Amino acid sequence: MKRKSLFALSAVVVVAAAALVPVLWSGGDHLHNGTAVAATPADQAALIKRGEYLARAGDCIACHTVRGGKEFAGGLPMATPFGTLFTPNITPDDTYGIGKWSSDDFYRAMHTGRSKDGSLLYPAFPFTSYTKVTRADADAIYAYLRSVPPVHVPSRPHELKFPFNNRNLLIGWRTLFFREGEFKPDPTKSVEWNRGAYLIEGLGHCGMCHTSINAMGGPVNSAAFAGGLIPLQNWYAPSLTSNKEAGLGDWDIKDISNLLKSGVSQRGAVFGPMAEVVHNSLQYMSDEDIHAMATYLKTIPQKDEAPEHLQLETSEQFGTELLKQGQKIYADNCAKCHAENGLGMPPSFPPLANNQSIQMPSAVNPIRMVLNGGYPPSTGDNPKPYGMPPFAQALSNQEVAAVVTYIRMSWGNHGTPVSPQQVSELRSAPLD
Template sequence: MTRSARIIAGIVAVVLIAAVAAAFAIVWRPAFATIDPPAPQTFDAALVKKGRDLAAIGNCNDCHTVRGGRNFAGGLPVPTPFGTIFSSNITPEPETGIGRWSEAAFQRAMRSGVNREGQHLYPTFPYDHFTNVSDEDDRALYAFLMTRQPVRAPARENQLSFPFNQRFAIAGWKLLFLRHDTHQPDPKQSAEWNRGAYLVEGLAHCGACHTPRNALGAERNSAQFAGGDVDNWHAYALNDQSHSPVPWTADALFAYLRDGFHPDHGTARGPMAEVVSNLSSVPSSDVRAIAVYMAGVSGTPAADRKGQGEMALAQGKTAAQANAAGASIYAAACASCHESGRPLPYGGINLGRSTAISSPDPRNLANIVLSGVRAVEGERSPIMPGFAVSMNDEQATALLNYLRARFSNQPAWTGVDKTVQDARRAQTVFLQTSPGPRNAPADPMQRDKP
């Protein structure tokens, strides 16, 4: 080998070694030592109570509890464009849960998405938002979870194709998209607004559902709160692109988040129903703070949006007359409630104010028509029967098209027949894979009871 060849070979070797070392530094994380599971009574009761409220704000139980299963024991399938990921067991069970995790290991998982063993966690666990959670709040969450009832529930194997089934690839994703800057209060805003910003951008992780994602599954920061997709539902835009016929106000948001219903905006359904179920148990000051912040995000509505629902009612009657089939189905199945003027729970909302009907995506309306709205036990909440059995796909499609034409001033949807088929298929899969209703008592402290 000539001298120049040896020099080139040496340079290549150095570059390769440096690349391997850099890749190792990016991917490798040390394991934390195991601990003996701490006794529940060693945690301060006030800290546990604070952690209970924070866990409810973070909606932890709904992602980490499979329907019909034990609370926080994991196993819930989370569909993604790359395959299915199953949530983990976060009860203090020592072998299959987090019972042997130290507080430092828990905080690293929250901040960096790395488990106790040093493995990178998939970002379906929204640690890209949890980087904004304070040390004090992480400590309270840890205290709450470590005082839950231990449940032995081994992790289910994720169903991901190569290379997404290789956890080292997540390190590259983090390098591109994970930011460790914690939330900083805005001195120009009120304490209430800042509290809401801290919760929304952090533990509540609202943008995880309400922000569209790029091809690699990261939130598109340039389109924050512009609407997203989750569990065959469309999470509506919460910014100035909202299609709500009646603009949101802080008071309307507070009522909706607290009670799951507002007469100008309808009923929380799908994943949002789980969110408001949890928020119903937390301090009202936190819910109000979230509402105040999100009202600021949505901004001042354009003048032409005010009263849009009433305009749609007047303009849509003529446009809907061409759909005789949809009109007859509406008259038989819907009008008696939605045009009765009766109060809850037997009167339906003014459909001219329905975001589901004015939205550019008909999925939510298809889900509601097929599944209905179940009553909330102990509350004077809206109810609506589901029509999955009594309506075939053709009838449901005709009804959706009629509702769009009659109660909105938006252009007709396309592909509604396929949307109905997909909604029915998703409902069937959900029922087949769900052995029973998910436990959801009002007090999250009781969520770990059989």
């Protein structure tokens, strides 16, 4: 759902809310006693407001707006292993945006992954999740996007390697990895649980980050929500199916809700890509939606074993040396905020002791936090978050490996030593 202590849950959930609302016909009329009645300005205003909420829920602005650019004008580069995609203009401009799109065109893109002209859309647009969104919600988002100022800016063409620039190849990809269909409630579950499932699996597209992808760029469905390295971003979205990572089975609903809504809780804080999701999207969700998502997340089936991830290993002797070295580095640089006993001062300074995100087989996130630092998102509930300074300039690769090793193996934590080579590989990783 595809993002942390000052290492706590680094990408706990890439979620967003949508809502189950009565069917609203987007053509401007509705039926009353079998007779078409023109929608009132108040009806249209309510629909647009609802669509704005849903667009926030889906975090549309994050992908379709360049930093400092016009909202929804597109042009954001999205690096993939197959080349660079550029997001399209989705303002109501007739030439370069969706000004000439009908509500049917828009729903088809959301539901089937096909553009107005019928061409196949690349799955960087998460239509594999959006297909679950109801027609009513799609129509509301369409109405909202039609209400924003048009921007007369062309969409930049994709720069994909051969043969991936041939959209016809997507036919095979879709056959393997795409199943069209709106969300179907589970009648054995509560209304709240179903709402949370709809939010997480639909507009939220959490699986885009929290599910590993294969060499074809498709999700490993057998390991849904079991965690995955976000391609070319070098952040690890932890498993939601294992309490040894970011599994939430032993979390209180209140702590999950606080993390989603404000970015911090008594159990940890979010950084990296997940911080952006909370900042752009989740903080604007209603308390009811947040609670529903937390309710669903808490019931995701947990597995005894965390997923295996390829990681460089150190010898036992070198690991012991790193542990000793790391203890002094921690005392000099970290203990003031996180305390000598690793318990921190939550929620401002998250605990490192008994923190699953520190102990995960993948050490990517704690290494990146030591190197680059970071802040939880600024939200309405936490407008001035405490952050962590970067140590990339102050500590060598071995020193970073040492302090991360110490954190992963102290206070009852059961992590493994970290190799300086891992630190070297991540030192030049992109910050976004």
